[in-house]
Amino acid sequence: MRTRAEGLASSLPPLLAEAEQLANSVLTGSHGRRRAGVGDEFWQYRPLSVGDEARMIDWRRSARSDTHYIREREWQGAQSVLIWVDASSAMGFTGDASRPAKSDRARLLALALSVLLVRAGERVGLANLGQPPRAGRLSLVRMAEALTGDALDGGEYGVPDTTGLPPHSRAVFISDFLGDPAAVEESLGKATDRSVRGALLQVLDPVEETFPFNGRTIFESMGGGVRHETLKAGGLKERYLDRLAERKGRLDELGRLSGWLYTCHHTGDSAQAALLWLYSALDRSR
Structure with missing residues (x-):
């Protein structure tokens, strides 16, 4: 069977x-929520802003321009x-x-x-x-x-x-x-x-x-x-x-x-x- x-x-x-109440069940999984957060899947690049840490910079993407970019991942919940x-x-x-x-x-x-x-x-x-x-x-x-x-x-x-x-x-x-x-x-x-x-x-x-x-x-x-x-x-x-x-x-x-x-x-x-x-x-x- x-x-x-x-x-x-x-x-x-x-x-x-998808969950209506996700706050109590946030886990890393393969279930993207189309917003930034903890997860494995790439979501989007965004320019570096005040408050971001240097370790968050994606240097490969940033090397193609004069701007530093952050690689954001999707928030994922099971x-x-x-x-x-x-x-x-x-x-x-x-x-x-x-x-x-x-x-x-x-x-x-x-x-x-x-x-x-x-x-x-x-x-x-x-x-x-x-x-x-x-x-x-x-x-x-x-x-x-x-x-x-x-x-x-x-x-x-x-x-x-x-x-x-x-x-x-x-x-x-x-x-x-x-x-x-x-x-x-x-x-x-x-x-x-x-x-x-x-x-x-x-x-x-x-x-x-x-x-x-x-x-x-x-x-x-x-x-x-x-x-x-x-x-x-x-x-x-x-x-x-x-x-x-x-x-x-x-x-x-x-x-x-x-x-x-x-x-x-x-x-x-x-x-x-x-x-x-x-x-x-x-x-x-x-």
Whole structure:
């Protein structure tokens, strides 16, 4: 899975997860902020001014003119990003053997997102591991080991884990969000209390979006806790689609009220498009 995730990540430009509150997380990394400060990347030359020390002069650039120039570097800050991946039984569903299960797509996207964030110098963590976000490739190894496990052990439906969210950080919740929406609202409330913003990615199978059922049908949850048999499945379609649209609308509204961004991704669609959206969402939710 890590090889697939890195392959997916390698085709995208390095988009940066920018922070709204950076004062408490200033580090030297590969994440430029387009202003002078501590960092490795060159930003600009400027003329020597009163108060500048002689050791700051770039003598090679200054030799080409009658003015002494200072070589400024970019101020760089590393942002903490915590990712929660729904491990509930519901995520094991797929409506077609040719499509990945929702859990497989969610794990792939979480790891690909982590690959890009680490390349950009960010600190990344997996809420499921119960560990704080860390920088470097070793964190990817730990995450890959956790995400490649076969077992789904989160009950019927998942609830976002906000236990290890650092204040003023970013977060990503990846789930089908088909459980109790009040639990998601509570999790977003806790995140907002810590000045955490981020992205909600709802992962659904196309079957869950179109409800292509007719006649006698038995509906059973992946965990076996819910079972419903009907002789007229087609008669449920309109009500089901209305409820699904209502759920999506509530997630979008919860996101907007909390300063988060929401979108729905289908397992039959491009994983690359979802990954690009995630990076853009992290960059915009500031």
